[in-house]
Amino acid sequence: xxxxxxxxxxxxxxxxxxxxxxxxxxxxxxxxxxxxxxxxxxxxxxxxxxxxxxxxxxxxxxxxxxxxxxxxxxxxxxxxxxxxxxxxxxxxxxxxxxxxxxxxxxxxxxxxxxxxxxxxxxxxxxxxxxxxxxx
Amino acid sequence: xxxxxxxxxxxxxxxxxxxxxxxxxxxxxxxxxxxxxxxxxxxxxxxxxxxxxxxxxxxxxxxxxxxxxxxxxxxxxxxxxxxxxxxxxxxxxxxxxxxxxx
Amino acid sequence: xxxxxxxxxxxxxxxxxxxxxxxxxxxxxxxxxxxxxxxxxxxxxxxxxxxxxxxxxxxxxxxxxxxxxxxxxxxxxxxxxxxxxxxxxxxxxxxxxxxxxxxxxxxxxxxxxxxxxxxxxxxxxxxxxx
Numbered sequence: 001x002x003x004x005x006x007x008x009x010x011x012x013x014x015x016x017x018x019x020x021x022x023x024x025x026x027x028x029x030x031x032x033x034x035x036x037x038x039x040x041x042x043x044x045x046x047x048x049x050x051x052x053x054x055x056x057x058x059x060x061x062x063x064x065x066x067x068x069x070x071x072x073x074x075x076x077x078x079x080x081x082x083x084x085x086x087x088x089x090x091x092x093x094x095x096x097x098x099x100x101x102x103x104x105x106x107x108x109x110x111x112x113x114x115x116x117x118x119x120x121x122x123x124x125x126x127x128x129x130x131x132x133x134x135x
Numbered sequence: 136x137x138x139x140x141x142x143x144x145x146x147x148x149x150x151x152x153x154x155x156x157x158x159x160x161x162x163x164x165x166x167x168x169x170x171x172x173x174x175x176x177x178x179x180x181x182x183x184x185x186x187x188x189x190x191x192x193x194x195x196x197x198x199x200x201x202x203x204x205x206x207x208x209x210x211x212x213x214x215x216x217x218x219x220x221x222x223x224x225x226x227x228x229x230x231x232x233x234x235x236x237x
Numbered sequence: 238x239x240x241x242x243x244x245x246x247x248x249x250x251x252x253x254x255x256x257x258x259x260x261x262x263x264x265x266x267x268x269x270x271x272x273x274x275x276x277x278x279x280x281x282x283x284x285x286x287x288x289x290x291x292x293x294x295x296x297x298x299x300x301x302x303x304x305x306x307x308x309x310x311x312x313x314x315x316x317x318x319x320x321x322x323x324x325x326x327x328x329x330x331x332x333x334x335x336x337x338x339x340x341x342x343x344x345x346x347x348x349x350x351x352x353x354x355x356x357x358x359x360x361x362x363x364x365x366x367x
Contacts (some may be wrong), residue, residue, distance in 0.1 A: 005357055013152070023278055026317060030349040036359065044154050076137070123158045127138060131356040132234045133243075134364055143253070143367075169252045199259070200252075220263035228238050228269070229360050235364040237245070 005130035006037045011046035024135035030088045032074035043082040072101030084119045139230035143169040151236040161191040168197040175215040189214030241359035245366030247279035247295040257365040273311040281319040286341035302343035312344045313351045
């Protein structure tokens with residue numbers, strides 16, 4: 001199709017304190033059905049969305065962090081995480097969930113969806129998009 | 136290919152403007168709207184950070200928002216231009232995409 | 238040019254719905270098309286017809302309804318976000334066993350696909366929120 005556009009979902013907010021992270025994920029899941037070229041960007045407090053070990057029972061709110069691990073099944077396989085944002089918050093890639101997808105073009109090999117990129121690379125990724133949705 | 140960035144937060148309570156400026160490419164434009172207009176003021180503790188990108192990045196404030204907050208154009212940093220809603224529309228159409236730093 | 242607009246913050250607390258309204262009016266005045274405005278997050282609260290602001294204040298919902306009528310703008314309220322926040326149309330109110338609906342004229346409730354579709358079909362997408 002000639003009208004495939006590059007969609008970028010920009011996530012800059014932490015989970016639970018506000019609903020933006022959850023409702024962003026809901027757009028991503030619905031949007032996956034439209035066969036567009038989808039990428040997700042996590043920067044600033046958005047990197048906190050991907051951390052391991054989220055336990056929400058005590059606040060009585062649904063833990064949606066496992067949903068990130070299902071994104072590969074929706075062909076959402078490009079999760080760009082900004083290195084500087086991680087470092088500013090005392091995080092490393094090891095603090096993030098392992099999120100993978102099966103590459104159909106490579107004999108269904110399991111590959112990481114999370115790609116840690118520099119701020120300069122993130123800037124380039126943003127500048128290559130057709131549609132940017134901010135959450 | 137260039138991007139119009141919009142920032143609607145005061146840079147004194149929220150780092151969106153700083154993050155935006157850190158992710159702008161030369162030739163992009165940043166339009167400060169709503170409480171974002173405070174980022175366009177001269178003589179503030181953050182003016183230097185903003186002024187450092189002026190030139191390479193075109194900086195604008197939404198004049199109706201500035202006026203609502205009692206900020207005349209004489210209060211703006213050099214290199215920050217006021218635009219109306221019509222100018223906002225022109226910035227959207229003359230850049231390839233719009234990115235909101237919400 | 239076709240411009241799509243997203244409003245993702247509620248009325249009165251945030252300026253987002255006002256800025257979006259003023260932007261859309263300017264875009265239309267400049268000869269551009271605004272085929273759809275999509276309301277998401279607390280932005281869905283713009284669509285309640287039960288809002289009664291003081292007489293000397295702007296009526297945000299009425300303003301959107303009038304603008305949409307005049308320019309055939311499709312005002313779409315996200316169903317998932319709307320259900321969470323108690324914005325219902327007649328069908329949904331009946332389906333959920335509620336005693337009333339509250340969606341204003343000119344707004345319709347639909348799925349998130351309408352947001353993606355707007356992104357595909359317009360030349361530019363502009364978001365207003367918090």
